[in-house]
Amino acid sequence: MNQKRLFLLLVIFLSLSAFAQNSSTDFTYSNLKLSSNSFNGKITATVIVTNSGNVAGKEVVQLSLSSSADSLDKLSEELIAFSKTNLLQPGKSQTITFTLNDNDLTSFDTELSLWIAKAGKYTVKISSSSAKLNLSATFNLANDIVVERDHNVLQSKEQLDDDKPANVTGAIMELNDFVQASK
Numbered sequence: 001m002n003q004k005r006l007f008l009l010l011v012i013f014l015s016l017s018a019f020a021q022n023s024s025t026d027f028t029y030s031n032l033k034l035s036s037n038s039f040n041g042k043i044t045a046t047v048i049v050t051n052s053g054n055v056a057g058k059e060v061v062q063l064s065l066s067s068s069a070d071s072l073d074k075l076s077e078e079l080i081a082f083s084k085t086n087l088l089q090p091g092k093s094q095t096i097t098f099t100l101n102d103n104d105l106t107s108f109d110t111e112l113s114l115w116i117a118k119a120g121k122y123t124v125k126i127s128s129s130s131a132k133l134n135l136s137a138t139f140n141l142a143n144d145i146v147v148e149r150d151h152n153v154l155q156s157k158e159q160l161d162d163d164k165p166a167n168v169t170g171a172i173m174e175l176n177d178f179v180q181a182s183k
Contacts, residue, residue, distance in 0.1 A: 024052025025090070029134035031063075032126055039105070039122070039141045045098045047126050047135060051088035059085045059128060063098045064103070069178040077125065080104050100124075106147045117145040 028050045035044040049059055061084070066077045081104075085094045107116035119141050126135045 012089065025051055025055045025057035027057070027085075027088075027128065028052045028060040029126055029128075032124070032135040032137050033156055034137050034139055035123065037139055039100075039102075039117075039139055042101045043139055045100070045124050045126070045137070046095050047096050049085050049088070049096055050091050050093040054090055056087055056089050058087055061085065063100075063128050064125040064127065064130065066123045066125065067102070067105070077130070078132070102145050102147050105141065105145070109129050113149065114146055115148040117141060117147060119144050125131065 029047055030050065031046075031048045033046050045063060047061065049061055051057060060082055062082045063080050064077045065154050071089075080100065081098045083096050083098070085096065088094060090168075101115055103115075105122065106115040107118070110118050121138055121140055123136055123138050125133055127133050
């Protein structure tokens with residue numbers, strides 16, 4: 001590699017390093033509010049994000065959810081939604097709003113073959129990444145909510161009896177009932 005090319009690569013590297021250092025900024029999160037302390041079909045979370053750094057920047061805000069209901073196999077924390085702020089000048093703020101519905105609370109119960117939100121305490125966590133918790137708030141779900149039942153329209157191989165012809169008409173009727181019910 002000749003000296004001119006090495007010098008050019010060094011200038012590019014230093015320029016990019018300086019740009020990376022000057023383009024980053026810091027953000028603070030404040031005033032996390034939930035629309036209710038109990039879940040009634042939906043709940044809204046709002047948070048204020050402020051550029052506390054020296055340069056303009058954007059921030060990705062994440063909402064994760066955890067539950068005290070541990071009777072089902074469920075992640076300890078699940079990313080539910082995220083949003084990006086507008087370009088915020090130093091000292092400027094933006095309110096970010098997230099809306100949670102019953103689907104966001106559900107887990108699959110394999111024994112009952114249904115999607116269910118289990119009663120209990122839920123924690124909303126607001127952060128810039130899963131490694132850094134900024135704010136949290138809790139709400140309660142008073143009763144289980146069944147969101148969707150699984151429709152067993154297909155039989156497993158173990159359920160089929162090779163000595164008997166398959167009941168194709170019955171399977172088609174069950175599938176048709178399932179399609180009609182989901183409309």
